[in-house]
Amino acid sequence: MSSTAQWVRQHRLTSFFVLAYLVSWLPWAFDAAGLSLGTPFFPGGPLVAALVVIAFADGRRGFRELGARLVRWRVGWIWYAVALGLPVLLVLTTGVLMWVLGAPAPDLSAIVWADVALVLAFRMVNPADSALGEEPGFRGYALPHLQDRLSPLAAAGVLGVLTAGWHIPLVALGNLGWIGLPSTVLIAFLYVWLFNRTGGSLLMTMLFHASQGALTFGMLGSTGAYADRAAYVYFGVLVVAVAAVLGLDRASWRRAPESATDAEPEPVAARR
Template sequence: MFFAVAFAVPWLGWTLLDHAALSLWLFPLFVSLAGFAAAWAEGGRAGLAALCRRTLRLRGTLRWILAAALIPPTLGAGYLLIQGIPLNALRPAFDIGLATTLAAAIVTGPLAEEFGWRGYLQPALLQRLSPLATALLIAAAWSLWHVPLFGAAVFGSVESSLRYVGYLAVWSVFLVYLVERGGGSVWPAVALHWAANVHANVLGALFPSVDGSLLPGGSKGLGTYLIVTAAFVAVHWRFFAHRDAAMPVAAEAAAPGPTRQAER
């Protein structure tokens, strides 16, 4: 059910309707709605309640939310420094336009999608796969989901398609780690997804003298991002390589609601 709802409605909408507002604000919501629908279909009211309890939890997640929000701009700033942008180019220049962009970006991707990708699908895959395999598989599905939205602009060649898959794989690797460390809470995923979508805008405001074509995002900076991500996986290899590393959260997601309540 998850894939049917998450893909069918947005794909039909993006293919049949040429409506910018619906494409941005409505159709992506069906990924999160698919997560809730699948939880209901598989576990009834108890399954839906369990998904909500796990994904909405805030206790003990603040440091993971903060880390998630800082990862994309930190990677982006590192890329700019590697490209030779001097630190004295740092001259913050924020305006109301940026504030509007940052606020809108919380909804259009993170809240609209993450209750599906990381709230429902990730723990379901972790029951069978290692965290690394789970992250890469979600990155592939996540990329495929964007095909009708971005079309030839991103998926016009094999090379550009693979670059986009690699870009989403970077975030998926960090997301599986942060969400599991946060006990299955979706808020670290929302924070990182948001930061990934806007980090080029933020860096542009922090370094206003830098040509916009040099700012990271998509394929720009991908080599740097992949190297850092590979190093992160190597440092946390025990977590990423073994299926049981994330089993507590995955098991909680799979267990029937009444059983979990009785155990508590």
């Protein structure tokens, strides 16, 4: 084994996060220097990082494990409803609260649900989109390794902060309001809860992520200043949702199921 492969194997998580940030942020650096690479931010960095680290550190076993998580679909219909419906419910709840606070009533008749389904499907297969670009790396690869060392609660907090930090260029570019960063930390807890409750199904977290961006505040009629306010209300809705899963399902936060951790733990000597 080469010295590079040995180092990556001993520092899987460090290698993954450094590479995920580097691949996604590099276009931002070039763009700031006036040398455009076609996009100022590449959402597929976590996917690329996971594949590279697996190739160096885990080989076929790692690819088989990631693939198995991706096709883990026998989880019960209720979890499909959660993965697809919870993001929609969060947005609709935000729209209703905005209406209560004085915004125009959500225009549900304006939503073309066929278009929502089409966007969701496209996000599942487009590596330059967040669902396929992020989930195999953040939840499919990093989370099982984090949960091999930490409780699900601690792993969710660490992963939430690191994924929020990864989004910083989007704030600088004006594509994401600053409130999106703490919202990203919070929603990580919902991803971890869904991942663990479905036995480590990457498919469920991808469906959740795709659904999260398929229905937007704009589709409910919240545009301009109302859309900006909606982001803050959405943060409050997330606080309640996360508090609910933490308080009502306490057992799931103590220990992750074996199927949602690294299937082949690293030697103790390698965990530095």
